Each structure stands twice: as structure tokens, then as C-alpha cells.
Amino acid sequence: MASRTKSVPEPRLIFEKTRKGRIGCNLPEADTPEVDLASAVGRQRTAVEWPEVSELELLRHFTNLSHLNYGIETGFYPLGSCTMKYNPKINERTAGLSGFAMLHPLQPESTVPGALEVIAGVHDFLKEITGFDEISMQPVAGAHGELTCLMLVKAYHESRGQGDSRRVVLVPDSAHGTNPASAARCGYEVRTIPTDAQGDCDLEALERALDDSVAAFMVTNPSTLGLFERSIAKICEMVHAAGGQVFCDGANMNAMVGTTRPGDHGFDCMHLNLHKTFSTPHGGGGPGCGAIGVKSHLEPFLPAPVLKRDEDGAPKFDRARPLSVGRVSSFHGQFLMAVRALTYLLAYGRERLPHISRFAVLNANYVMARLRGHLPPAHDRPCMHECVLTAQEYKKLGVRALDISKRLIDHGFHPPTNYFPLIVPEALMIEPTETECKETLDAFCDALIAICEEAKVNPEALRAAPESQIVGRLDEAAAVKNLDVKWTRMRTGVPV
């Protein structure tokens, strides 16, 4: 699926290192009678093989593979819309404490007051940070949180006898693809609201779209353009006047922590990606937590059971929830994500939490300012936690945003997000996060500027990039259409 580069030798599979009889571990002597496998199982599967390598060969194999990985702990990772901030190691220490890690999800509630206090403690922080009345940490990912919020909105309209008539969800044309997907999954018809030339929601188009068929408007704020939606309070008023609800996609909450609150902007509900804003791990697709916050009028519909503090402040599960949409995950979501998030929040402390958003916004604006002469912003105004630049000028040189991204790999950086949001041509979306120092930002900007200069004199070098990695340019179309992840043992060039 990719052209090979010469500079890095291709690692061999562990099966290719096998030498018959070599072992990497000492098994104890069998103390049971030997059984003939073929007679016991009925047939022998010759296709199943074990790698036969020494312990040292095994160790080197996986250590060398791990060196091919790139993550936030190896370098800068400015992937826009993903908030690839550093996750402090103290999060892992607390999540690994046996009192948390060894809990059984079916333990009686009376035996886990500490765990309940952790969840309630995160609820307290998130309520204060977002301005919402209630929190649920059952959703296990961001899109799951979106879907749960829409389920609450639907239950709310149904409770008012408008479940059948309100069948439309409005989504801006700059939205993450998960927004229309969540709405469609919830049974809604999706209509798109355009963005105006300044990068704000087109209020006239919104006004035309608002009627008594609208159930909700899903707004990402700051938008995926990295811009604060300047009319957000008015937007919420307009939607409410039409009887609809307003959902805040909290993907970009990192721009607002401790400085401004979606609950105060007029939103009815929102989701949060704890793995973005509150430094729980991104890796491996989870486990995640897409916590949601709601205003009190949506509270009766929250996924049951709901954790609430009693009059003495002790967290207790409220299970008598006749209007609840039901559980959206088993037990109480991904509990250890709550431990990590609380650790992060307490490590910062209330007074320093605003540093998160202030430095995230400062870093993005610094990058935007340094690159302005080479990669202009799609909308020329101060950005929030990320900046969206356009490489459109380079098209006439035969260089696309993708080529610039790929060339960055040769400079040792993870590329930014490209071609998103869809409404910006040749988009490069850069989110530095607050955990990067000025020297790193400068090195990254220097590399991008050098690439832009290179595009003018040697565009072919960009189109051929990356040249420094184990594989060259991936054929993404072939990877989708002809994906083959089987390994077939070859002997003298023939499959065996």
C-alpha cells in the first residue's frame, strides 16, 4: 500500500525470526499425562504457528517496533480538533491505586464511598466549569455523549407532546461528521446551516430554517474553524424562541476552561471529551468518557441511575427515574477516567484551571501569527485554541495541503489535521495545546516555513514525502479498497 523508502530497513515479523526449538521462556515440567492433540481434538491445524525466539530476540523485536511509534511523548502532535495535550503521569498513578483499580463493578454501593466521591467530585468540577446543573458520566465517548444529549432532547420534546412534530436537527456546515451521524442515529432529519464569510453561523439562514419542526441545533463552540461563535447568545435565543433546544459540542472546551461557560451562553446541554480537555488517554480508541452536562429541565431524562449528593453531601445513586432514557452504558461508564480527570483537576486546582485555556489560545494565536506570511488563516481574526490555515496558494505549484503535511513528517513532526473543516479549501488545522513550550512551537513553525519555501523551488520533494520513514507515501485509496492484513508465509517466493 505504500512506496518503500531506503533509509529505514523494514522490520521483519516475529514469525520471520523463528528458529525451530528456540524458546523465550521456561515452562514448568508437565505434571499431567501427555495427550496426543490430534486424537483429542480430532484434527491438526497446521496453519497455527508460534514464534520460536529467545527472550532477548523477543524483547528487541517489540522494543524496536515501539520506536516506530509516534506519540505526544516522542514529539509535538498538533492534530487539530483532537487536543493532543500531555497527560500528566500522576493521572496514571492514581488510576493504578489498587483501591480504585481493583474495585468490582458489582460491589455493594456501601463498600465504595470513595469511588462515588470521585465521580461526584468530577461532577462538581464539571458543573462549575461548564455552567450546567447536572452531569452524567455514563457515555463512553464523545459521539456517545452527543447521541445521549439528543436522546434527552427527544425525550424532552416527547414529554411536551411534540415528539412527532419536532423531527429536524440543524447542524452547521463546519460541524464534525459525528453531529449529523448522532442526529440521524437518533431518528432525526438533518439540515445544514451555512457559515458566513466571517466564519460565524449565518443567522439569516438559521432564521429561515427555524420553525416548529426543529428539535435542536447542534453548535460546536468554538467552531471547528477555531473561532468563537460571536452570536452564540443570540443563536440560543433564536432557537429557544422557535421551541428548539441547543446542544453544545464540547470538542473544543479546551479553549474555554475557567474563562467562559457554555451553560451561561444559553445552551441546554453539552458533551465533553474527557480525553481531550481533561487529559485522560486518547490511545487505542479508548476507554473514553463523553461526559454530558444538562440544564435542570433535561435532568429528569438523564441516564439512570443518577449520582447525586444527599443533604449531608454524601453521593448516592438515585434509581427512581421514571422519565429516564435508560442506561447508555453498563455500570457507571469508564470509572478510571473519572479518577484521572479528578486527579488532573485537583493537580491544577481551581485558581490555575484558567491557565489551560489561556495558554491553549495563546499558543494557537502565536502559531497563526508566525505562519501568516506563508499559510494565511482561513478567517483573519484572533483564533481560539486552534488555527485553520489554507494552503490554497500552493495549488498552482502543484502542491496540496496533504503534501505539506507529509513533508512535516520528514522534519520530525506529526502533521496537523488536513482537509477539515470541509468548508476551508486546502485546510491545515493546527492545535498546539497549552502543554507546548515556545521553543517547540518555534521549531514547528520554522519547519513549516522551510517547507513552504521548498514548495517554490522543489515541489517534487513535497509530493514525494515522507522520505525518512519506514514507509513512504501511503496509497490511501488502495488501503481502503484493497486492504489485505493477512500474512502469508513465503518459502522461495511461494506461499506455503
Added chain:
Amino acid sequence: MNVPSDLHYTKSHEWVRLEGDTATIGITDHAQSELGDIVFVDLPTPGRALQAGDTFGSVESVKTVSDIYSPVAGEVIEANEALGAQSELVNADPYGSGWLVKVKVAGPPEGLLDAEGYQALLG
């Protein structure tokens, strides 16, 4: 960017070739270039009735999935089945073998751009 003069166009980057009451529809050279390598094309089955502006299918590229809007009203009479195995034809030959559907038009199409108008849209 290739914009053949004998075709009609939409602002959403579809092209139409009118022959009698049959309209052949595809996406423009500009559209395929912006989308990048196309890996999957979802097309309607013949017999489906379309209004002008209806979404009738989608093209999926390595970057994104885009709806395709019908430039005309009518009935789908044929979908380009070759694209099932060779979606790359849309990239290689957008105005020829990469066509998407043929529609029996219900009346004279309205609101389409000519080549000059579409070229002006692209700037």
C-alpha cells in the same frame, strides 16, 4: 480545470449531458480533484423518481463523503455499474466512463449553469 463547453453544470459541481429526454449526470473535474481519490460510489437503483435538488447518492473519497444532488427532475433509468469495481474512473475520466447515472427527464431542466457560468463559479 477541464470544463467541457457542451455540458450543463450545477453550483454543487455536478454536470449534465442532455440527449433527447435522457440526462447523463456525473461530478465535474473540479469536484473529483477536490475530493481526491474516490474509493466508493453509492448510486440509486433504476426506477427511482428524483426531484431537482434531491440527494440521489454519495461519493466517498479518502478525505470525505459527499452527497450528490440531482440537477434535474425525472426517473433514474441506469446507474453506472462499472463504478462498483472501479470507482477510480470518476477520477480518471469524470466526463466519460466516470458518469454516475442516466435520468429520463420529466421536463426542461431549470437553473443550470453553462460552461462559462460554471467556469466563472470556479474563478
